[in-house]
Amino acid sequence: MDNEQLTHETRSFVAHQFDDLEQQKEAGTLGMWAFLATEILFFGGMFMAYLVYRFSYPQVFAAASQYMDVVLGGVNTGVLLVSSLTMALAVHAAQEGNRKQIITFLIITMIFGAIFLVIKGVEYHHKFVEHLVPGYNFQYEGAEPGKSEIYFILYFVMTGFHALHLIIGIVVLTVIAIMTARGRFTKEYYTPVEISGLYWHFIDIVWIFLYPLLYLIHVHK
Amino acid sequence: MTGHTISRNRYFLIFAALIVLLVLTIFMAYVDLGPFNVIVAITIAIIKATLVILYFMHVRYSSRVTWVFVSAGFFWLLIMFTLTMSDIATRFTF
Amino acid sequence: MSTSGSENHTNYLNDGYGVKSWLLTTDHKRIAILYMISITLFFMIGGFFALVIRLTLLSPNGTLVSADTYNKMFTMHGVTMIFFFLIPSIPAVLGNFLVPMMIGARDLAFPKLNLLSWYIYVLGGIFTLSAMVLGGVDTGWTFYTPLSSGYSHTNVVPTVIGVFIVGFSSILTGLNFIVTIHKMRAPGLTWFRLPLFIWAHYATSVIQVLGTPVIAVTLALVGFERITGVGIFDPNIGGDPILFQHLFWFYSHPAVYIMVLPSMGIVSEVVTCFSQRKLFGYRQMAFASMAIAVFGFLVWGHHMFVSGQSVYAGMAFSALSFLVAIPSAVKVFNWTATLYKGTIRFNTPMLYAFGFIGLFTIGGLTGIVLATLPVDVHVHDTYFVIAHFHYIMVGGAVMGYMAGLHFWWPKITGKLYPEGLAKFSALTLFVGFNLTFFPQFILGYLGMPRRYHIYPPEFQVLNVLSTAGASILGLGYIIPFFYFMWSLRKGKVAGNNPWNAKGLEWLTTSPPPTFNFDKTPVVTEEAYAYPEEDLVGG
Numbered sequence: 086m087d088n089e090q091l092t093h094e095t096r097s098f099v100a101h102q103f104d105d106l107e108q109q110k111e112a113g114t115l116g117m118w119a120f121l122a123t124e125i126l127f128f129g130g131m132f133m134a135y136l137v138y139r140f141s142y143p144q145v146f147a148a149a150s151q152y153m154d155v156v157l158g159g160v161n162t163g164v165l166l167v168s169s170l171t172m173a174l175a176v177h178a179a180q181e182g183n184r185k186q187i188i189t190f191l192i193i194t195m196i197f198g199a200i201f202l203v204i205k206g207v208e209y210h211h212k213f214v215e216h217l218v219p220g221y222n223f224q225y226e227g228a229e230p231g232k233s234e235i236y237f238i239l240y241f242v243m244t245g246f247h248a249l250h251l252i253i254g255i256v257v258l259t260v261i262a263i264m265t266a267r268g269r270f271t272k273e274y275y276t277p278v279e280i281s282g283l284y285w286h287f288i289d290i291v292w293i294f295l296y297p298l299l300y301l302i303h304v305h306k
Numbered sequence: 307m308t309g310h311t312i313s314r315n316r317y318f319l320i321f322a323a324l325i326v327l328l329v330l331t332i333f334m335a336y337v338d339l340g341p342f343n344v345i346v347a348i349t350i351a352i353i354k355a356t357l358v359i360l361y362f363m364h365v366r367y368s369s370r371v372t373w374v375f376v377s378a379g380f381f382w383l384l385i386m387f388t389l390t391m392s393d394i395a396t397r398f399t400f
Numbered sequence: 401m402s403t404s405g406s407e408n409h410t411n412y413l414n415d416g417y418g419v420k421s422w423l424l425t426t427d428h429k430r431i432a433i434l435y436m437i438s439i440t441l442f443f444m445i446g447g448f449f450a451l452v453i454r455l456t457l458l459s460p461n462g463t464l465v466s467a468d469t470y471n472k473m474f475t476m477h478g479v480t481m482i483f484f485f486l487i488p489s490i491p492a493v494l495g496n497f498l499v500p501m502m503i504g505a506r507d508l509a510f511p512k513l514n515l516l517s518w519y520i521y522v523l524g525g526i527f528t529l530s531a532m533v534l535g536g537v538d539t540g541w542t543f544y545t546p547l548s549s550g551y552s553h554t555n556v557v558p559t560v561i562g563v564f565i566v567g568f569s570s571i572l573t574g575l576n577f578i579v580t581i582h583k584m585r586a587p588g589l590t591w592f593r594l595p596l597f598i599w600a601h602y603a604t605s606v607i608q609v610l611g612t613p614v615i616a617v618t619l620a621l622v623g624f625e626r627i628t629g630v631g632i633f634d635p636n637i638g639g640d641p642i643l644f645q646h647l648f649w650f651y652s653h654p655a656v657y658i659m660v661l662p663s664m665g666i667v668s669e670v671v672t673c674f675s676q677r678k679l680f681g682y683r684q685m686a687f688a689s690m691a692i693a694v695f696g697f698l699v700w701g702h703h704m705f706v707s708g709q710s711v712y713a714g715m716a717f718s719a720l721s722f723l724v725a726i727p728s729a730v731k732v733f734n735w736t737a738t739l740y741k742g743t744i745r746f747n748t749p750m751l752y753a754f755g756f757i758g759l760f761t762i763g764g765l766t767g768i769v770l771a772t773l774p775v776d777v778h779v780h781d782t783y784f785v786i787a788h789f790h791y792i793m794v795g796g797a798v799m800g801y802m803a804g805l806h807f808w809w810p811k812i813t814g815k816l817y818p819e820g821l822a823k824f825s826a827l828t829l830f831v832g833f834n835l836t837f838f839p840q841f842i843l844g845y846l847g848m849p850r851r852y853h854i855y856p857p858e859f860q861v862l863n864v865l866s867t868a869g870a871s872i873l874g875l876g877y878i879i880p881f882f883y884f885m886w887s888l889r890k891g892k893v894a895g896n897n898p899w900n901a902k903g904l905e906w907l908t909t910s911p912p913p914t915f916n917f918d919k920t921p922v923v924t925e926e927a928y929a930y931p932e933e934d935l936v937g938g
């Protein structure tokens with residue numbers, strides 16, 4: 086429509102509704118931030134429930150959290166932190182227009198995401214073996230099995246939704262990696278890499294809160 | 307948003323800080339601080355999240371609108387927590 | 401801006417004719433039309449349930465349908481009307497059509513996401529409709545636990561899945577508007593030159609983006625609880641059903657503003673145009689919209705005064721609820737002040753806008769009554785509440801939607817609706833509405849509870865009045881449906897700006913071309929810059 090002064094090269098990245106690349110980039114980033122605000126409130130609903138029940142049943146939560154594997158949870162926190170680092174490095178590579186590095190870092194990020202899911206799966210399996218899956222085989226030895234069940238429901242729902250987001254994150258990064266390989270991004274335009282990075286970091290942040298809240302309630306005896 | 311690039315070393319530094327804080331939060335969980343265990347755990351988590359937001363997510367170098375959006379998300383969360391707890395925490399039976 | 405109003409110019413309607421050109425369109429105007437058709441469908445379905453309710457209540461012993469069926473009727477009426485009609489109505493139809501045009505953009509920031517949101521809406525609709533076809537749902541539109549999560553024997557799961565899904569269409573619409581309004585305004589269009597319709601949609605979008613995810617996750621938890629048999633709201637294991645209500649109303653109170661804020665935006669456009677006046681207190685109006693969006697999140701506990709919420713929280717929520725009255729009243733006063741000494745034209749949109757102002761005021765004032773804790777204890781869960789929120793949602797939101805539909809119909813279709821008939825039906829609607837719902841204030845005050853299919857015989861006269869009003873109201877909706885259809889073929893050609901209105905959308909042709917403007921407009925003046933010199937002297 087306008088902006089004839091732009092080179093054809095750059096022009097091809099700009100969707101019809103935008104005037105220029107700058108506007109498109111800013112819109113993309115802002116859109117992702119608005120989406121993350123939504124996500125904060127989505128997880129927020131579950132954190133709200135957690136807060137209410139932890140406040141109401143502190144001892145029950147302390148006792149039930151003993152069944153969590155602090156080591157596996159801790160390792161997983163580290164795994165996600167590494168993935169966040171490599172994701173940040175992927176964006177950094179994108180800023181420098183280094184296509185190969187973007188793909189390498191994206192793949193490492195996805196691998197660490199997958200490692201997280203595997204470890205999470207191992208933990209879920211333990212819960213399954215120990216008959217701690219609410220609604221499926223819940224048999225709790227300690228006091229207050231009912232209220233403890235609430236803890237485990239929250240555990241499964243919160244970590245479950247988190248894992249779901251991680252899976253979606255891996256799918257998104259796969260798409261981004263393919264797009265990178267096809268040369269869809271340049272030093273000037275790499276917004277999709279950047280905003281999928283934002284999404285990935287958000288997943289990391291959710292876990293940063295889940296770990297102490299679910300695993301570290303009462304490890305001191 | 308894209309004008310500012312953070313040096314690679316900065317990322318590694320932030321990552322190191324995050325790992326230190328992770329170790330710290332585990333360590334502190336084993337120390338009995340009574341009711342302060344929760345507070346310490348949450349504080350460390352908030353610091354970690356802030357580091358991720360400011361540096362990995364580049365918010366420190368982003369436009370004011372981004373700041374507003376991030377704050378809005380957390381502010382609304384705070385509204386929900388505060389007002390719901392105003393009920394839960396004051397349910398005395400007479 | 402070339403061939404003014406002629407049939408031959410290329411516009412978004414004749415830019416491709418096949419089914420595919422509609423179902424795969426990314427044009428915000430076509431998506432608006434898709435939404436318009438779908439929400440009209442749901443409006444009819446919801447209207448049918450309302451019809452059954454009113455017919456049942458004709459007689460005190462509820463002969464028409466059984467108690468169980470009646471429960472399903474009011475539930476499905478609420479679910480359909482709120483989640484599938486009212487919430488998407490103005491934003492997804494008129495907002496979708498007008499937000500890019502009013503800010504001088506070619507489209508929304510994310511056109512594909514916009515189309516996706518419509519498909520999500522349809523998918524959610526299919527789930528909820530199938531729940532209805534499979535035998536309905538009877539929890540009330542509020543899905544209170546533990547009835548919804550355990551005891552109800554009806555199709556709660558597909559219904560909540562439908563509502564869960566449709567929530568994401570609402571989120572995506574809001575997200576799209578926020579980014580569009582931030583980033584795609586025409587040169588010269590500063591924040592305080594924006595039409596108030598845009599401010600209203602910005603405020604609405606904030607609610608959609610920050611509120612909707614909470615009800616989504618809450619309904620997901622209810623769904624899990626139903627499927628697995630255990631859940632965090634189950635009082636048998638120590639769960640707190642009132643927590644559900646907190647989470648539900650955290651969204652669902654502000655949801656009322658998703659319905660009514662866009663209507664307020666429309667009223668601001670209509671009132672200024674048909675009195676040819678600058679808006680009185682433009683900035684206050686803009687800030688009031690934002691204030692309503694924020695304050696709206698501080699008051700939800702007023703739905704829970706008698707539900708077991710602590711008395712202290714009740715008092716806090718009661719006091720906070722009064723806050724919302726301030727920006728709402730600012731709006732009503734400013735509209736009134738705008739009319740003062742204006743040259744008022746009583747066209748149909750203006751009649752609806754008047755309807756809005758009056759009915760919203762009644763709805764708002766009775767809202768203050770309900771937010772007053774001790775009074776609410778008396779009228780809680782009575783027809784007083786029903787009357788109150790129908791004054792807000794139907795008297796407010798739907799009147800605004802009708803005002804907007806008439807106001808921009810010439811722009812959307814390029815045709816004029818028949819003014820005489822439209823005025824008549826606006827009056828019919830107004831009379832029918834008041835006859836339907838005003839008696840319900842009295843019924844509620846006298847103590848008739850909501851959600852029962854039988855009632856003591858002494859309430860019959862008022863109930864018959866209400867049902868009679870509802871049939872007039874129904875007529876008031878049917879007439880526009882037919883003359884709008886008629887106008888598509890036989891209506892007079894509208895021209896670019898039949899109302900002599902300000903605003904960028906009136907600069908382009910009717911119907912607008914696919915990319916809205918042949919040349920990006922440059923804005924050099926405030927919104928509503930109607931010439932007033934001649935008025936001031938008089």
Ligand SMILES: [Cu+2]
Binds near residue numbers: 699700702
């Ligand atoms: Cu309310």
